[in-house]
Amino acid sequence: MTLATLGPAGTFSHELAARLYTDEIELLPTIRSIIKHVATGAAKGLVPIENSEAGGVGETLQGLMEFDVSITGEAYIPIRHHLAARTDPSRLSVIYAHPQTHEQCSILLDKLGIEVVHTSSNAASAVAMQRDERAGAVVSEMAAAIYNLPIILRDLQNNRSNITRFVEISAAPLDSAGATKCSLLVDPETDRVGLLADLLGVFARRGINLTRIESRPSRRGIGSYIFFIDLAISEGLQEAKEELKGMASVRELGCYARMEVPGL
Amino acid sequence: MTLATLGPAGTFSHELAARLYTDEIELLPTIRSIIKHVATGAAKGLVPIENSEAGGVGETLQGLMEFDVSITGEAYIPIRHHLAARTDPSRLSVIYAHPQTHEQCSILLDKLGIEVVHTSSNAASAVAMQRDERAGAVVSEMAAAIYNLPIILRDLQNNRSNITRFVEISAAPLDSAGATKCSLLVDPETDRVGLLADLLGVFARRGINLTRIESRPSRRGIGSYIFFIDLAISEGLQEAKEELKGMASVRELGCYARMEVPGL
Known part of the structure; x- marks a missing residue:
């Protein structure tokens, strides 16, 4: 089955998909279009859900709310950004970087003191760099390889343990054999003081x-929230879910295991 | 005092700053650089903290963790995206859009079926559009005004109630007279089953x-979390904060009021 993930070529989504799957990979321009496509049953999908620096990925959580898809796996990939250039750092006049990449590498890029010009993606940075001998680009390992760029400085990211969690999504849920974790979408529908403490108490007590x-x-409306909750599978979970369903609207997003990533 | 916010010219941050302040506005390229600058005492800052579609703004929450600044106000701005072009929608061959803008307008842009080319910011979309008669750009009201572009289709955003919450940050906290809300940063330091339910119980009981x-x-490490908590100021809050400090490391980020935005 085709695996849909986020393009353009050389994104971290693309890199992870290439490591995990032997299926044909289809690169789509938005996370919403991936999740919508998966809901039709035409493909599996791989989307980022959480980054250790930036937090939850809004478009993915929104897509999970909106479309009828299940989470069928998870995988983790370290986010590493490198400086590619065809000259020495001292001869650079400009560095191309995606705004979020710039944020994630701000400490070192500030120190270098070279003008940073923003682009639409790490792949776009690689392309822009090739037009100018004295330009550099902040890119991933895979983007450097695809565009055949020499890396002159490794690991620009502020935090060396910058990790993104991805989920595999499918039109239908897995049976839960082998699963270690379940994800729930809990909508309290009304708000009152202490509600969240009560919802969490259902799990804490067990x-x-x-x-x-x-x-x-x-x-x-602003100030009204729903909750994405991930739980370790353990005794009493079925009973807890039943109790929770008496207090709030609960959608089961799926139970799944972690996928090991070859080569990482 | 100078007000630092996120550039380039025409961002929603810039628009809100221009509406709220008569101070000189300084546009910086990253949220981290704004918060760092505010921590020196050289400026106030205005940064996005939460969007109704995309959720929390990671760079802002990270900056609040890292630098010694206080929240001294909050303001809300509706996020509206418009299609600017110098021709009819039927004659467009390409539309320029920032990837996040594309996500937020994906339903209508999918329907139009015109190629979308990603840019580094809404301002960059406006600039790219001007080079091609048959190009359109998805821009804010302010970016359209700054670059003198005709708007041919209004309100492309998927959700009509797309709102971003901004916070004003300063080097020192306000005294809390007139404040309606306080923000806390709670770090449990260790994890155990039921910890979050217990932390929230401190407020629920009161x-x-x-x-x-x-x-x-x-x-x-992955799976270890801290919590940003916003509370309505009410009786018992001081006592609750003291009890909480016995259970976790607590930093007070500030108490503040909502700023009314002129013209919205």
């Missing part, structure tokens, strides 16, 4: 570990 | 309303 909770705007 | 909770990676 000793079930929440590995993540992320609040998202419900779109019923 | 009837204190949490207006927002956002988990962020603690950077002590």
Whole structure:
């Protein structure tokens, strides 16, 4: 089955997809278009859901709310940014970088003191660099390889443990054999003081570990939230889910295991 | 005092700053550089912290963790994207858009079926459009005004109630007279089952309303989180904060009021 992920060629999504799958890879321009495509049953998808620097990926959480897809796996990839150029750092007059890449490498780029020009993607930085002998580009390993650019400075990122978590999505859920984690979308529908404490108490009382909770705007107005909750699979989970369903609207997004990434 | 916010000219940050302040506005290229600059005491800052579609703004939350600044106000601005062009929609051969703008307008842009080319900012879309008679650009009201572009289709955004919350940051906290809300940064330092339910119980038992909770990676490894908590100021808050400090490391980010935005 085709695997849909975020383009252009050389994104971290593309790199991870190439490492994980032997399927044909289809690069789409927006996360929403990937999730919509997966919901039709025509493809599996691979989308970023959480980064250790930037937090939750809004477009992915929004797409999971909007379309009927299931999470069927997760994988982690370290985010490493490198400076590519055909000259010495001292001879550079401009560095091309995507604005978010610039944010993630701001400490070192500030120190270099060379003008940074923003581009639309790391791939676009690579292309822009090739037009000018004295230009550099902040790119991933894969983008450097695709565009055949020499890397002159490695690991520009502010945080050496910058990691992105991706999820595999499919039109139908997995059976839960082998799964270690489940994701729920919890919509309290109304708000009251102490509601979130009560919702979480359902799991706390049974000793079930929440590995993540992320609040998202419900779109019923500012200040009204829904919650993405990830839980470690353990005894009492089925009972806890039933109790929760008595307190809030609950959608099961899927139970799944971590995929090992070859070569990382 | 100078007000630092995110450039280039025509960003929503720039538009909001121009509406709110009579101070000189300084446009900086990254959120991190704004917060760092504010921490020196040389300027106030205005940065986006939360969007109703995309969720928390990672760079801002990260900057608040890293630098010693206080939140001294908040303001809300509706995010509206418009299609600017010098020709009819039917004659367009390309539309320039920032990738996040593309995500936020994906439903209508998909329907138009015209090739979308990504740029580094809404301002860059406006500039790119001017080089080609048959090109359009997705821009804000202010970017259209700055670059003198005719708007041919209004309100492309998927969600009509797309709103961004901004915070004013300063080197020193306000005294809390007139404040309606406080923000805390809570770091549990260790993790255990039920910890978050216990932390939230401190407020629930006293009837204190949490207006927002956002988990962020603690950077002590994946799966370890800190929490940004916003609370409505009410009786018992001081006592609740003291109890919380016995359970976790708590930093007070500031108490503040909402700023009314002229002309919105």
